[in-house]
Amino acid sequence: MPLPTPRDRSTRVADTLAMLTTPAIDVWVATASSDGSPYLVPVSLAWVDERAVIAVDATSVTARNLVASRKARLAVGPSRDVVMVDAELERAVDVGEDVALGEGYVAQADWDPRRSQGYQFLVLRPVRLQAWREVNEIPGRTLMRGGRWLEQPRPRGEDDER
Amino acid sequence: MPLPTPRDRSTRVADTLAMLTTPAIDVWVATASSDGSPYLVPVSLAWVDERAVIAVDATSVTARNLVASRKARLAVGPSRDVVMVDAELERAVDVGEDVALGEGYVAQADWDPRRSQGYQFLVLRPVRLQAWREVNEIPGRTLMRGGRWLEQPRPRGEDDER
Numbered sequence: 257m258p259l260p261t262p263r264d265r266s267t268r269v270a271d272t273l274a275m276l277t278t279p280a281i282d283v284w285v286a287t288a289s290s291d292g293s294p295y296l297v298p299v300s301l302a303w304v305d306e307r308a309v310i311a312v313d314a315t316s317v318t319a320r321n322l323v324a325s326r327k328a329r330l331a332v333g334p335s336r337d338v339v340m341v342d343a344e345l346e347r348a349v350d351v352g353e354d355v356a357l358g359e360g361y362v363a364q365a366d367w368d369p370r371r372s373q374g375y376q377f378l379v380l381r382p383v384r385l386q387a388w389r390e391v392n393e394i395p396g397r398t399l400m401r402g403g404r405w406l407e408q409p410r411p412r413g414e415d416d417e418r
Numbered sequence: 419m420p421l422p423t424p425r426d427r428s429t430r431v432a433d434t435l436a437m438l439t440t441p442a443i444d445v446w447v448a449t450a451s452s453d454g455s456p457y458l459v460p461v462s463l464a465w466v467d468e469r470a471v472i473a474v475d476a477t478s479v480t481a482r483n484l485v486a487s488r489k490a491r492l493a494v495g496p497s498r499d500v501v502m503v504d505a506e507l508e509r510a511v512d513v514g515e516d517v518a519l520g521e522g523y524v525a526q527a528d529w530d531p532r533r534s535q536g537y538q539f540l541v542l543r544p545v546r547l548q549a550w551r552e553v554n555e556i557p558g559r560t561l562m563r564g565g566r567w568l569e570q571p572r573p574r575g576e577d578d579e580r
Contacts (some may be wrong), residue, residue: 257576282497286458288450292487296448298497325454333443334496335460 280366284331287321304360308380311369343380382411438465442528449483466522470542473531500565505542
């Protein structure tokens with residue numbers, strides 16, 4: 257079966273924002289411990305003010321790794337229609353503390369953590385964002401770099417690491 | 419909407435093996451660099467002789483991280499019907515070198531890396547394996563520990579880290 261035609265840049269950006277704001281969607285969150293052990297869990301995603309927001313127990317591996325290293329790599333969508341985000345922890349806040357953040361989270365997620373004892377919102381700032389479906393969308397897949405949406409497609413050959 | 423009834427242990431094991439051997443299925447591979455940066459990519463999976471086998475460029479971040487740390491965390495399936503595997507690198511072999519391994523890989527994956535210059539098969543030995551759908555399947559989700567399939571469900575409360 258031939259691959260679908262690669263999407264152009266503006267279509268990818270629109271599809272990416274639609275994906276990130278999908279109600280009740282999950283995000284794969286990869287983190288690493290200080291001794292280099294990888295961790296990965298799926299959790300509910302909210303995309304609030306250009307930040308990826310997750311809610312986790314403050315004692316979870318994900319929270320501990322993120323608070324220590326500040327770094328996560330996120331994946332949203334199925335493996336052949338994926339948005340990959342390298343992100344930095346901007347802040348961690350107890351779920352009851354920031355009313356606007358809590359409202360933004362529950363407007364998208366399919367559960368409400370605001371009364372969950374010990375839970376935190378982790379607010380993740382995207383640094384690099386890539387979106388692709390099949391192998392023919394690897395060129396041009398980088399849509400954000402250094403925390404800014406790119407205005408031009410990247411030259412072919414960059415960011416082809418896989 | 420109420421959650422579906424949690425599956426019993428034997429159903430989970432059967433579903434897990436069916437998931438891992440699905441033709442043309444992808445696996446999320448989380449690894450970490452020596453400086454603690456998480457990495458995550460989706461790649462094709464083959465489940466060969468109780469090992470997860472992936473094919474990647476030897477210079478890729480995933481290959482470099484795995485050869486250095488020997489550790490990966492894998493996810494197969496959608497986020498609400500997931501098989502999570504903590505795995506160790508058993509061996510890395512050039513794609514043309516091990517005929518039986520190559521045949522096992524292409525029998526499941528939807529591409530053939532055996533002529534791809536610089537590609538390796540990474541053979542990952544599962545150490546801990548968990549499977550769950552919704553939150554009501556968190557108890558009993560650990561099906562393998564220390565590289566062995568468990569014969570008894572774990573007592574409630576263990577492995578509830580999320």
